[in-house]
Amino acid sequence: MCRLSAITSANYFSPIENIIALETMKEGHDGSGLGLTLKDLGGEFEELKAYPILSGICSKKGIEVVNNYMKKKGFRLEHIWNPKIKAVKGILPRDHYFARVYDYPAAYKDKSAQEKEDLLMNTRLTLRKLGESDESIFVFSFYPDVITLKEVGDPLQLGEFFGLDKNGPKAKIIFAQGRQNTNYQIYLYACHPFFIQGYCSMTNGENTAFVPIREFLMSRGFPGYIGYNSDSETFTHILHYTVRHLGFPLTYYKDVITPLKTSEVELRKDREALKLIKQSLRPLCIDGPNMVIGFTPDGTCFMLQDSKKLRPGVVGGVKGKYALMSEECGLDSDIPKRDKTKDIFPMKYDMVIISPQAEEVKVWNQLHG
Amino acid sequence: MEPAARLDHNHHISLREFPYIVRWRDDRCKRCGKCTAVCPVKAIEPSVKVQRSIQSEGPTPTPIAVRKAIHVVEQVLDMERYCTGCGTCTLVCPNEAIEPEFNPQHKFYHYKNKGGEPLKRGGRRNDPSVSTLDKLKFTRISMLTDPALDAGRHEFRVRTLLGRILPPEELPLKMVNGKLVVDKESGKFIPPVREIYPIMIGSMSIGALSPPMWEGLAMGVAYLNEVEGMPVVMCSGEGGMPPRLLKSKYLKYFIIQIASGYFGWDEIIHALPHMKEDPAAIEIKYGQGAKPGDGGLLMAQKVLKLIASIRGVPQFVDLASPPTHQTKYSIEEAVAKMIQSMSMAWGFRVPVYPKISGTKTARAVLNNLARNPYAAALSIDGEDGGTGAAYNVSMDKMGHPIASNIRDCYLDLVKQGKQNELPLIAAGGVAKKGNLAANAAALIMLGASAVSIGKYIMQAAADCFGDEYNRCNLCNTGKCPRGITTQDPKLYRRLDSDKVAERVVETFKAADVELKKIFAPMGRSTELPIGMSDGLSIEDKAMAERLEINYAC
Numbered sequence: 066m067c068r069l070s071a072i073t074s075a076n077y078f079s080p081i082e083n084i085i086a087l088e089t090m091k092e093g094h095d096g097s098g099l100g101l102t103l104k105d106l107g108g109e110f111e112e113l114k115a116y117p118i119l120s121g122i123c124s125k126k127g128i129e130v131v132n133n134y135m136k137k138k139g140f141r142l143e144h145i146w147n148p149k150i151k152a153v154k155g156i157l158p159r160d161h162y163f164a165r166v167y168d169y170p171a172a173y174k175d176k177s178a179q180e181k182e183d184l185l186m187n188t189r190l191t192l193r194k195l196g197e198s199d200e201s202i203f204v205f206s207f208y209p210d211v212i213t214l215k216e217v218g219d220p221l222q223l224g225e226f227f228g229l230d231k232n233g234p235k236a237k238i239i240f241a242q243g244r245q246n247t248n249y250q251i252y253l254y255a256c257h258p259f260f261i262q263g264y265c266s267m268t269n270g271e272n273t274a275f276v277p278i279r280e281f282l283m284s285r286g287f288p289g290y291i292g293y294n295s296d297s298e299t300f301t302h303i304l305h306y307t308v309r310h311l312g313f314p315l316t317y318y319k320d321v322i323t324p325l326k327t328s329e330v331e332l333r334k335d336r337e338a339l340k341l342i343k344q345s346l347r348p349l350c351i352d353g354p355n356m357v358i359g360f361t362p363d364g365t366c367f368m369l370q371d372s373k374k375l376r377p378g379v380v381g382g383v384k385g386k387y388a389l390m391s392e393e394c395g396l397d398s399d400i401p402k403r404d405k406t407k408d409i410f411p412m413k414y415d416m417v418i419i420s421p422q423a424e425e426v427k428v429w430n431q432l433h434g
Numbered sequence: 435m436e437p438a439a440r441l442d443h444n445h446h447i448s449l450r451e452f453p454y455i456v457r458w459r460d461d462r463c464k465r466c467g468k469c470t471a472v473c474p475v476k477a478i479e480p481s482v483k484v485q486r487s488i489q490s491e492g493p494t495p496t497p498i499a500v501r502k503a504i505h506v507v508e509q510v511l512d513m514e515r516y517c518t519g520c521g522t523c524t525l526v527c528p529n530e531a532i533e534p535e536f537n538p539q540h541k542f543y544h545y546k547n548k549g550g551e552p553l554k555r556g557g558r559r560n561d562p563s564v565s566t567l568d569k570l571k572f573t574r575i576s577m578l579t580d581p582a583l584d585a586g587r588h589e590f591r592v593r594t595l596l597g598r599i600l601p602p603e604e605l606p607l608k609m610v611n612g613k614l615v616v617d618k619e620s621g622k623f624i625p626p627v628r629e630i631y632p633i634m635i636g637s638m639s640i641g642a643l644s645p646p647m648w649e650g651l652a653m654g655v656a657y658l659n660e661v662e663g664m665p666v667v668m669c670s671g672e673g674g675m676p677p678r679l680l681k682s683k684y685l686k687y688f689i690i691q692i693a694s695g696y697f698g699w700d701e702i703i704h705a706l707p708h709m710k711e712d713p714a715a716i717e718i719k720y721g722q723g724a725k726p727g728d729g730g731l732l733m734a735q736k737v738l739k740l741i742a743s744i745r746g747v748p749q750f751v752d753l754a755s756p757p758t759h760q761t762k763y764s765i766e767e768a769v770a771k772m773i774q775s776m777s778m779a780w781g782f783r784v785p786v787y788p789k790i791s792g793t794k795t796a797r798a799v800l801n802n803l804a805r806n807p808y809a810a811a812l813s814i815d816g817e818d819g820g821t822g823a824a825y826n827v828s829m830d831k832m833g834h835p836i837a838s839n840i841r842d843c844y845l846d847l848v849k850q851g852k853q854n855e856l857p858l859i860a861a862g863g864v865a866k867k868g869n870l871a872a873n874a875a876a877l878i879m880l881g882a883s884a885v886s887i888g889k890y891i892m893q894a895a896a897d898c899f900g901d902e903y904n905r906c907n908l909c910n911t912g913k914c915p916r917g918i919t920t921q922d923p924k925l926y927r928r929l930d931s932d933k934v935a936e937r938v939v940e941t942f943k944a945a946d947v948e949l950k951k952i953f954a955p956m957g958r959s960t961e962l963p964i965g966m967s968d969g970l971s972i973e974d975k976a977m978a979e980r981l982e983i984n985y986a987c
Contacts, residue, residue, distance in 0.1 A: 273576065273957035277853075277965040284851035311602055314612055324960065326591060327629055338607050338614040344595055344627055345602040348854050350961040372960060373583065434613070 067257065068220075068243035069267050069378075070395050071358045073366045075385040075422045077107030079233060080214075083241035084224040086388070086395035090243070096219035098244030100256040102265050103212045103236035105364055109146065110210070110234060116143055116166045117185050120206045120213040121192075122253065123161045127201030131192060138188060139170025146234065148214070148227040156218040156226050164212045164234070182208075182262045186289045193254075203253050206260040212236075215256045217244075237422070238360055242267045255294040259301035262289065263362030266304055269376040269391050270355035272296035274348075281348040282306065300357050303349050308361060315361060316429050317342065319416045322351045323371040325431060333434040358389045364421030372413040380417045380426065381408035387423045447511060453542040453904055454519035454534040456509040462531035465505050469523035469532050474913040474925075477517035478532075481508040507532060513545045520899040520906035522915040536903050543826070553826040556909020556919060558724055558863070558889050559818050560830055562902040566837040566977060568867055570876040573971040573986050576957035585947070585954035592949050593665070594884045594962050596715055597627030597785035597810045599855050625810065626785050628714055631658075631666040632962055633874050633945060635938075636815075636861050636886035637691045637717060637789070639671030641732045641741040641753070642822035642909070644926035647896055647918045650934025654895065656684050657939050666942055667714040669886070672730055672755060674698015674744045680705040685713050691789075692776065693719035694729055695755030697745040703779070712784050715810060716776045720759070720768065721791030723819030723836070723862035725828040730755035733823060735912040738921040765802050773808045785810030792816040792834035792862055800843045804852050811857040813886065814839055818863025820889035820900075822919055823910030836862045837880060841981050844881020844965055853965060857883035865890035866902070870941070871948030879966045880981065892918055895937035896929060 070086040072078065080101050087099075106114070123131055135142070144166035150158050173181055189207040196202020205213035212234055216223050220243045224230055242257040257267035272278065275296035282290040282302050287310070290302050300322070307318045324343045330336050353371030356378040360366045368378050368389045380389050382400045390396045396408065411417050414431040449455055456478055470480050485504045490497045509517060519534040546553040576582040606622035607614045616624075635655065640648045651668055658664040665687075672693035679685060680702060690713045692699060721727070732741070732753040742749040762768035769788055776786040787810040790799055796814055803809035816836025821829065840860045847853040860882035864873045866889075874885045892898035896918045899906035909919035917929035953959060956969050963969060971986035972978050978985035 271576070271957065274961065274963065274966065276968040277963070280848045280853065280965060281851075284848055284853070286851065312609075313614060314609070317614065327593075335613045335615060337616045338605075341600065341605050341607070341616065341624065342602070342614070344599050345605055345854065347595065347599070347961055348964070352958050352960045352963075354957075373588075 067245050067267070067269055067391070068395070069269055069356075069358055069389070069391040070241045070243070070399070071239070071267070071366060071389040072399060073238045073360075073364070073387050073389075073419050073423045075237065075424070077235035077237055078239070079229060079235050080239045080241060081224050081230045081233070082399055083239050084220050084229065086390060086399045087220045087241055087243040089398040090390070090392040090395045096243060098217045098251055098256050099215065099220040099223040100242040100244065100258055100267070101214040102206070102240045102258040102260055103234055103238070104210060104265070104360060105237035106210050106212060107235040107237070109144070110166070110212075113144055113166050114210045116168055117207055117209045118212055119163070119165045119167060119189070119204060120211070121163060121202065121204035122159050122215070123163070123196070123203070124201040125160045127196045128161045130195055131202060134192060134195065135167065135188075139172065140167040140188070142166070143168050148229070148233065149231075151226055151228055153222045153226045156216070156222060158226070162214070162227070186262055190288060190291070208260070208263060211260065213258070213260060215253050217251045217253070238364060238366060240265060240267055240358065240360070252294050254292060257295065257297055259295075259298045261301055261305045262309060264301060264305040264309065264359065266297075266301040266357055266359035268297040268300050268355055268357050269378070270353055272299060272351055272353070272355065274350060274352040275299065277348045278303070278351070300351070300355070301359070304359055304361075313342075315365060315367065315418065316416060319369050319429075319431055321346045321349050322357070323353070323369070323413070323431070324350050329432060332432055335434055356391065366419045367416055368411055369416040370411050370413055374413045379408055379410050380419070381405065382423070385423050387419050387426060389417070389419075447513060447545060449509060449511065450537065450539065451541040451545060452509070452516055453537055453540040454517040455537050456517050456523070457533050457535050458507045459531045460506065462529045463507060464529055464531075466528065468526040468528070470507060472522045472526050472915070474520065474522065474908055474915045475515050475518055476510065477515050478507050478509055478523060481506050513542075514548060516542065516546070518906050518908055519903065520908070520915050522899075542904070554823060554910055555826055555829070555904070555907040556820070556822050556824075557900040557904070557907035558820040558829060558902070560902050560904045561818075565818060565863055565866055566835060567863060567873040567876055568869060569972050569974065569977065570837075571971050571973075571986065572875065572952055572956060572969055573984065574969040575955045582957060583954040583959055585950040588954060588959055590950050590953060590959045592632060592946060592953070592962065593629050594632040594857070594964075595627050596630050596667070596857060596884065598625035598807065599627060599857070600624065601852070601855055623782070623807065625808070626783050628667070628785060629665060630714065630884065631664050631942070632878060632884045633870065633942065634666065634689075634859070634884055634886050635668035635891055636888040637669035637671040637719065638822075638888055639673035639732070640675065640744060641673045641736055641921070642671060642919055644914070644917055644920050644929060645740060646926055646929040646931035647892070647934060650895065650929070650931035651891065651938055652679065652684075652688075653931060653935035654938025655687050657935060658942055659687050662939065662943065664942060664946065669717050672697055672719060673732070673741070674701050674746075676744060677701060677705060681708045681710065683710050685709060686711040688713050689715040689717050691717045691719055693755050694757070694759045695753060697747065697753060697755070700746045701744065706779065712780055715785040715787060716780070717813065718772055718776065718786065718788045720788050721793070721815065722821060723791045723815030723817055723833050724821035725824035726791035726793060726833045727757055728824055728828055729757040731823045733910060733912060736921040741921060765799070769799070769802060769809070770806055773806065777808050787811035787813060787859075789813035789815060791819075792836055792839045794834060796834070796839050796843055797846050800846060800856070804847065804850060804856055809856060811859055811883070812843070813859035813861060814843065815886075816860070816862025818866055819861055821909075833862075836860050836877070838980055840877060840882050841880045845982065847881075848965070853881070859884045859886055861886035861888070871945045871952060874945070875949060875952045876970060878962055878964055879970050881965045881967075883962070883964055891938065891941065894941045895934050
């Protein structure tokens, strides 16, 4: 079971906060990897919010391929951030870790946001393809105001390795996953959080319905629905499919992945629509046990459980800063000065939704709609 | 020495050629005559023999030959009256003095064609080997990384959908105050969809089955729905339904079948204005797994008064349904127009789907249906499906196994992204060896949305003798010794419809428990694991490759 630490705040903060929270939840974990997704960036990125950022890892050969390809496609490099790598025992450094800020090709200047998003995703997918076989290129995200970092090793050590404890990037939403490896070989594309076109999620648990879900997503004809080195990647793509592609409000994500019983659907005011959604999206029921934490492009964060609720999850904090953690000790480490009696342990019908800038927390109950 | 002519038995067959040899024990038999009276084919008869024995009664050995007349039960050496191995004789014998024994060296098929008439029978494919379905195992067991569920205490939703399901992109929804509502003004047709139990009782007509058998099944189905809360549905088979049932509230548990003979449809159409409920669905039968390319046949001896009145035909005439729907000449006619006509009859409120026999060409039919927005499902009946009457060659040699047929169709739908739009119903050999839940779960994981059973429920609920060693299989003759497939009151009064209903309920409840025992360790409980092929393995590399599942040994 992975350790999950998500923090949303009205102010910029360092990912080291997430990592320390992971550390407090370490007991029993092997610490086999760290995944970080930062959204709504501060510091040197604050003035660059409109520009897409390519996050990834490359070998020497890979970085040349990336440079040539991006140049060929007309992307102009605006800014580069490289973590200041510090040698840490047990972590084998790769050649290039980067977040490269680009300006769109001239032809895309006046295109719609959707067209730009599609260009970014397709570019990321092509780069992935170019460097997948020899592992010379790993690209995790290519999107404005978002950075993704992933590496194999203990999260705390990796924080030191990337120099995040000193002068790393800051952001208002940071998701961190402390990996608990269940595969013999650790593969970077299997690390959470997963990101696609502004939607991000990380998950605790095992997706028992993985194969039918993967088949359903891959048969949508959408090029971004590939990968699936981890069954949890499907959660991100279902979120994207439900909210972006189908245009459903966020709460219907819960109705899609953890559908109500037919008798329970009858209790909802939107029952007619819900019945149709339950039928048409039947293959996307995750049939957990899973706890999912995610964010959407507007900066809304959420946590939900499936009906089996065999995975822990807690949300708590103060106005302006909330944390969504897989264990309460993580929450204690990050926001100790909070009213603990107001901590929320979402149950099977609950979806905890935190508005952008950590303004407000709401618990949406699926039964009441 | 006897003359040579009397030893020449060239045109007689010996007992060794018969599929079953009746073992009769002289020492146990009390000559009550029950066995010979009950034998449905008169394969045994009482006989008088002269017995020669040597006796010696004096104080010193004085052997003398004594001849006396004795009564025996004797197997008839006439292939037209072959022992079918049904064992009714054993059942009635008070002293366990008689029992048929399968003869693996029989030459039954060599001889059973008198008058140039090939063997016709009921039952299903005589292949007792382990079927592909029984070779499939569930090997993805949730352990530690993903806790298994408690089959006894966890809540399971073992349900499926029958009906055409709209793709999510085409749902007529609009947003009102942050909620999704159905946009009634869009004019978009929303096809009817039923939530049913994933194991259904397949099409067996009220003519093929005896009144108590059909009634027992129907009562069992109604009880499962009304009392147990299990939405099991049952298909009528061709030949209509009792008029009272058509007009009752229970009609919603039945799928009405229309086949190429259209038997019973005059009465159904006339009952339409009086129907209180819509049927669960309409099944258009184009083929049957047991006898692909053959039509239905209800022998004259089974067309008694009740059947004649339900079907709207005279008594005692052979009721042959043609192999194809005679008014239709192409897939457009046969499928599209017929689906639309049937849909229209119920105001597009009832799912209408075709049933075909397993065939290599199933994907062609499937792809046609996938483009037809009114097609509610596709039912495929594999080669191991049963029938009330067919030529042996059709049953044994024609047709396609269901496992790869259903898998191919499912993967074809996956390629088109329509795997959730057109439910596949798999039939033919489900629970051949009694493993109902395991076979059903395996087919579901290969891609079926539901499975259909026929022969199995006759065996489980009414003790049908039939098996894959050609035991009994007399359904076509109207002489069913169990009273299941006969219209002869002397035979069907042996069957108690209440007991049949009770067994139907027990069978489904047990299967439900077993399905949960399969799904729980695999971590599935909320939705049926349709297409969860990573859960399956098989100990045969070629089969694993063909079905695109794991090979495990």
